[in-house]
Amino acid sequence: MIAAAAAILLWMGRNPICTCGTIKLWVGETNSSDNSQHIADWYTLSHIIHGFLFYGIFWLVARKLPIGQRLLMAIVVEAAWEIFENTDMVINRYREATIALGYTGDSVLNSVSDILFMVLGFFFAARAPLWLTIVLAIFFELLAGWVIRDNLSLNILMLLYPLDAVKAWQGGM
Numbered sequence: 228m229i230a231a232a233a234a235i236l237l238w239m240g241r242n243p244i245c246t247c248g249t250i251k252l253w254v255g256e257t258n259s260s261d262n263s264q265h266i267a268d269w270y271t272l273s274h275i276i277h278g279f280l281f282y283g284i285f286w287l288v289a290r291k292l293p294i295g296q297r298l299l300m301a302i303v304v305e306a307a308w309e310i311f312e313n314t315d316m317v318i319n320r321y322r323e324a325t326i327a328l329g330y331t332g333d334s335v336l337n338s339v340s341d342i343l344f345m346v347l348g349f350f351f352a353a354r355a356p357l358w359l360t361i362v363l364a365i366f367f368e369l370l371a372g373w374v375i376r377d378n379l380s381l382n383i384l385m386l387l388y389p390l391d392a393v394k395a396w397q398g399g400m
Contacts, residue, residue, distance in 0.1 A: 228299065228302045228303055228306055229302065229306065229339060229342050229343070231306070232306035232309055232310060232338065232339070232342065233335050233338070233339050235310055236309070236310060236313060236333075236335045236338055237335055239310070239313060239314075241332060241333065241334065241335050241338070242264075242334045242335065243334065243335045243336065244264070244265075244334050244335070244336045245260075245261060245264035245265060245334055245336075246260075246264075247260070247261065247264070250265060250266065250336065251265040251266065252265070252266050252267060253265070253266070253267050253268070254267070254268045255268070255269065257269055257375045257377070258329075260329070260331075262330075263330070263332070263333045263334070263337050264333070264334045264336070264337055265334070265336065265337060265340075266336065266337070266340045267340060267344070268337075269371050269374065269375045269377070270341075270371075270377075270382075271340070271341070271344050272367040272368075272370065272371050272378070272379075273367075273371070273378065273379040273382065274305070274341040274342075274344040274345045274348065275344050275345070275347060275348035275351070275367065276348060276364050276367055276368070276379050277301075277305055277345045277348060277379075278301065278305075278344070278345040278346060278347060278348020278349035278350070278351065278352060279348045279349075279351070279360050279363075279364050281297075281300075281301035281304060281305070281345065281348075281349055282297070282301070282348070282349045282352035282353055283352060283360075285297040285300055285301060294353060298346065298349055298350075301345065301346075301349050302342060302345070302346065305341070305342050305345040306342055309333070309338040309341055309342060312332075312333065312338075313332045313338065317386075318330060318331065318332045321386070323389075324385050324386060324389035324394075325377075325382070325385045325386070325389070325397070326376070326377065326394060326397040326398050351363075368380055376396065376397040376399070377397060381393060381397070385397075
């Protein structure tokens with residue numbers, strides 16, 4: 228599934244790696260052309276949270292299925308999001324409604340890494356106590372909100388129902 232998502236992203240014209248020609252483990256600067264082009268960045272925290280959420284959702288609605296099948300379902304959803312997120316429609320929406328004015332979409336490396344970080348979050352949620360998973364998700368949201376003024380919750384809000392006040396606050400860095 229992950230390889231299929233990568234193949235589709237390549238077919239869509241996504242760059243395999245950053246056009247800078249390098250591969251970095253971490254990029255901490257969100258207002259740069261390196262953001263969403265390398266292995267991990269501040270938005271990686273959101274993908275780990277996706278894994279927490281998918282584990283919880285599939286535990287609630289399909290707990291009788293083996294964990295491997297639930298993981299595969301989570302990978303399908305995450306891969307579909309990575310493909311949808313890299314369509315012109317969503318890229319343009321990010322540019323219009325959020326602070327991501329120069330966003331050009333993810334590299335294939337970043338999208339594959341995002342899926343793998345979701346898998347990490349899924350397995351963490353499967354092993355850790357529920358309270359710890361919830362505390363960690365809240366911590367990740369607060370940390371990203373504090374450091375980059377963006378996180379999973381704000382990302383969803385600004386994509387679905389952009390608020391000028393939030394956009395102004397996010398732009399105040």
